[in-house]
Amino acid sequence: MATSPLPVPPMDPIAPSLARLQQVQVRYRDHTALQGIDLQVRAGQVLALLGRNGAGKSTAISVLLGLRRADAGQVELLGGDPQQRSRRLGLGVMLQSTSLPPMLQVDELVAQASACYPDPMPLQEILQRAGLQALARRRYGQLSGGQQRAVQFAIALCGRPRVLFLDEPTTGLDIQARQAMWQAIRQLVAEGCGVLLTTHYLEEAEALAQQVVVLEQGRVLADAPLSELRLADRPRRIRCRSVLPAEDVQQWPGVQQVQRDGEHLQLLASPAEPVVARLLAADAQLRELEVQGAALADAFLDMTREAA
Numbered sequence: 001m002a003t004s005p006l007p008v009p010p011m012d013p014i015a016p017s018l019a020r021l022q023q024v025q026v027r028y029r030d031h032t033a034l035q036g037i038d039l040q041v042r043a044g045q046v047l048a049l050l051g052r053n054g055a056g057k058s059t060a061i062s063v064l065l066g067l068r069r070a071d072a073g074q075v076e077l078l079g080g081d082p083q084q085r086s087r088r089l090g091l092g093v094m095l096q097s098t099s100l101p102p103m104l105q106v107d108e109l110v111a112q113a114s115a116c117y118p119d120p121m122p123l124q125e126i127l128q129r130a131g132l133q134a135l136a137r138r139r140y141g142q143l144s145g146g147q148q149r150a151v152q153f154a155i156a157l158c159g160r161p162r163v164l165f166l167d168e169p170t171t172g173l174d175i176q177a178r179q180a181m182w183q184a185i186r187q188l189v190a191e192g193c194g195v196l197l198t199t200h201y202l203e204e205a206e207a208l209a210q211q212v213v214v215l216e217q218g219r220v221l222a223d224a225p226l227s228e229l230r231l232a233d234r235p236r237r238i239r240c241r242s243v244l245p246a247e248d249v250q251q252w253p254g255v256q257q258v259q260r261d262g263e264h265l266q267l268l269a270s271p272a273e274p275v276v277a278r279l280l281a282a283d284a285q286l287r288e289l290e291v292q293g294a295a296l297a298d299a300f301l302d303m304t305r306e307a308a
């Protein structure tokens with residue numbers, strides 16, 4: 001896989017829509033898994049679909065893929081009905097659990113999948129993008145779990161997808177393999193592919209996504225550009241080595257929480273800048289100052305806690 005970093009490009013609000021749910025409801029007997037949700041995947045963008053276990057993420061993907069019918073609402077994939085073969089040919093899919101024939105080699109599996117498409121990506125290019133060149137002749141059943149995930153990713157690329165569905169693609173991958181897959185995803189997005197990504201790794205959403213949808217019990221809790229979710233009025237974490245008494249600092253405007261941790265003070269403050277200025281002015285010996293930006297994880301935890 002490529003290793004040079006590609007930055008996450010800004011969101012383009014008028015990029016063509018590749019996959020869309022409008023007011024979609026899905027019921028499983030007595031349980032309503034999706035309660036009228038809207039979401040949209042656009043060309044050249046990653047939409048991260050987040051939510052706790054059971055929130056409805058996989059159900060939403062199944063509906064978009066045409067694997068499950070919506071009980072109400074509209075579903076559009078590549079401008080039409082997901083059941084049509086012409087739409088399916090524009091898709092790349094990596095679901096949470098996939099079983100592939102363990103006796104076949106990696107190159108055989110990729111060739112088999114490529115045979116389904118009129119203009120597949122060349123085998124060597126697929127192997128290179130998925131970081132599988134060295135494993136091309138290994139049998140699938142002899143690969144590690146992380147290597148098998150890379151093969152499933154490779155198969156998702158075979159048909160030069162216009163839209164890619166990745167359901168927790170990096171679960172079980174080590175740090176190097178995860179970052180390599182991120183790079184491969186960024187390259188596809190830079191080429192115009194739209195990606196719907198579900199993940200429980202919030203740093204993965206931060207590394208890849210322009211837009212974030214948070215589901216909670218089958219409802220959309222938030223649908224916003226990543227930058228808005230992360231930064232919207234959230235307190236920053238400040239850490240420094242200081243002799244200032246925590247009880248005094250706690251009284252300062254903007255300070256929400258202070259804890260002493262040995263020689264260090266840990267603060268939560270909003271806005272953070274005046275608090276940092278005051279810390280520096282009040283303690284000439286202050287050292288090791290760190291200010292941490294509001295993370296998507298904080299926003300996600302706040303939102304889902306409030307909704308529970």
Ligand SMILES: Nc1ncnc2c1ncn2[C@@H]1O[C@H](COP(=O)(O)OP(=O)(O)OP(=O)(O)O)[C@@H](O)[C@H]1O
Nearest residue numbers: 028029031033051052053054055056057058059060
């Ligand atoms: N086949 C099914 N029959 C009945 N209920 C189901 C079925 N599939 C899913 N559900 C229920 O629908 C809800 C949404 O499930 P879904 O798998 O879409 O969640 P998820 O967000 O993908 O969860 P996870 O993060 O654990 O993968 C859950 O309450 C689940 O128990």
